[in-house]
Amino acid sequence: MRKEIKIGSIKIGGNNPVVIQSMTNTNTENISATLKQINELTNAGCEIVRVSVPTINAAKSLKSIVRNVRVPIVADIHFDYKIAIESIKNGANKIRINPGNIGGEEKVVEVIKAAKDYGVPIRVGANSGSIPKDLHNLPKVEALCEAALREVRLLEKHGFENIVVSVKSSDVYETIEAYERIFKLIQYPLHVGVTEAGTYDWAVVKSSIVLGYLLMKGIGDTIRVSVAGDPIEEVIIAKRILISLGLKEGIQVIACPTCSRSEFDVEFVAKEIEKGINMERNLKIAVLGCVVNGIGEGKDADIGVAGIKDGAVIFYHGKIFKQVKIENIIGEIKKLLLNLEDES
Numbered sequence: 001m002r003k004e005i006k007i008g009s010i011k012i013g014g015n016n017p018v019v020i021q022s023m024t025n026t027n028t029e030n031i032s033a034t035l036k037q038i039n040e041l042t043n044a045g046c047e048i049v050r051v052s053v054p055t056i057n058a059a060k061s062l063k064s065i066v067r068n069v070r071v072p073i074v075a076d077i078h079f080d081y082k083i084a085i086e087s088i089k090n091g092a093n094k095i096r097i098n099p100g101n102i103g104g105e106e107k108v109v110e111v112i113k114a115a116k117d118y119g120v121p122i123r124v125g126a127n128s129g130s131i132p133k134d135l136h137n138l139p140k141v142e143a144l145c146e147a148a149l150r151e152v153r154l155l156e157k158h159g160f161e162n163i164v165v166s167v168k169s170s171d172v173y174e175t176i177e178a179y180e181r182i183f184k185l186i187q188y189p190l191h192v193g194v195t196e197a198g199t200y201d202w203a204v205v206k207s208s209i210v211l212g213y214l215l216m217k218g219i220g221d222t223i224r225v226s227v228a229g230d231p232i233e234e235v236i237i238a239k240r241i242l243i244s245l246g247l248k249e250g251i252q253v254i255a256c257p258t259c260s261r262s263e264f265d266v267e268f269v270a271k272e273i274e275k276g277i278n279m280e281r282n283l284k285i286a287v288l289g290c291v292v293n294g295i296g297e298g299k300d301a302d303i304g305v306a307g308i309k310d311g312a313v314i315f316y317h318g319k320i321f322k323q324v325k326i327e328n329i330i331g332e333i334k335k336l337l338l339n340l341e342d343e344s
C-alpha cells in the first residue's frame with residue numbers, strides 16, 4: 001500500500017480514493033482571476049488545484065488565494081528556492097519542485113526545512129522533457145525513473161519523507177512503463193498523467209489509454225489530464241475516466257451513434273441531459289435513437305429513452321414508463337432525474 005500523505009484537507013495514498021487534480025492557466029499574481037478559475041475548477045469536480053508560482057509576488061498572492069478556496073493548493077516552482085519557501089510560508093498546501101533546478105543541495109535543504117516546519121508535502125519527479133543530461137545515455141524509461149529516484153533520495157537523505165512522485169512522458173508507452181517501474185521501487189503516492197498530452201482530442205485519447213491502464217492496475221493516487229486548452233476540460237475528462245472505471249460515483253450517459261433509423265436528435269438530447277446533471281451517484285441514462293438497441297439499453301439503465309415513430313418511449317427503473325413527444329423528451333428525463341435525487 002502507498003504511504004498516506006496529507007495535502008491540506010485531503011489525504012492521498014493509503015486506502016484513499018483517487019483524487020482529481022488540475023492546474024490554473026491564469027497569472028497567479030492576478031488574485032481575482034486565479035480565484036475565479038480555481039472556483040470554476042472546484043465546481044467542475046477538481047479536488048486539488050496547482051498554480052504556477054514563477055515570482056516572489058506570485059508566492060505572496062498565495063496568502064489570499066489559499067484563504068478563499070475550498071480545495072488544497074499546490075505551488076509549482078522552478079529555479080528559485082526562495083519562491084518555494086515563500087510559497088510554503090504563504091500557505092501552499094503542497095509544493096511541486098524539481099530539486100535539480102532549484103540551485104544546489106544546500107538550497108534544497110532550506111526548502112525541506114520550511115516544508116517540515118509547515119507540514120507541507122513535496123512532489124518531485126521527472127518529465128520526459130527535462131531529464132538531466134547525465135542520464136541521456138539511459139533508455140528513456142530508466143532515465144525518467146532514475147531522475148525521479150535521485151530527487152527522492154535527496155529528500156530522504158535530509159530526513160524528508162512527505163513525498164509525492166511523478167514520472168511523466170508525452171508518449172503513452174513510456175509513461176505506462178515508467179509508472180509501472182517506479183510503482184515497484186517506492187512506496188510514496190504517485191501523481192499520474194501524460195505530460196503535454198496535446199489539444200483536447202489528443203489529451204482525451206492519450207490520457208484515457210494511460211490513466212485507464214494504470215488505474216485498472218491500481219497505480220495512481222492523484223491524476224491530471226493535461227489539455228492544451230481550458231482546464232475545466234481536464235477535470236471533466238478526468239471525472240469521466242474515474243466514473244467509467246468505477247473509481248468514482250457519477251452519472252454515465254449512454255448514447256447511440258445514430259443512423260438513418262434515428263427518430264430524434266440523439267446528440268442534442270444527450271448533451272442537454274449531461275448539462276443538467278450534477279449528482280454524485282452511480283446512475284446510467286440511456287439515449288437511443290430507435291428501438292433496435294433502445295429497448296435493451298433502456299431497460300438496463302436507470303432512465304432510458306428510445307425513439308419510436310413521432311416520439312419516444314421513456315424507461316424508468318428498467319420498465320416502460322411512458323410515451324412522449326420528441327419535444328418533451330428532455331423535460332421528462334429531467335423530471336425523472338429530480339425524482340431520483342429525492343429518492344436518494
Ligand code: SF4
Pocket residue numbers: 256257258259260261262263288289290291292293294
Ligand atoms: S439505436 Fe437505432 S438509431 Fe441508434 S444507432 Fe442503433 S439502430 Fe441506429
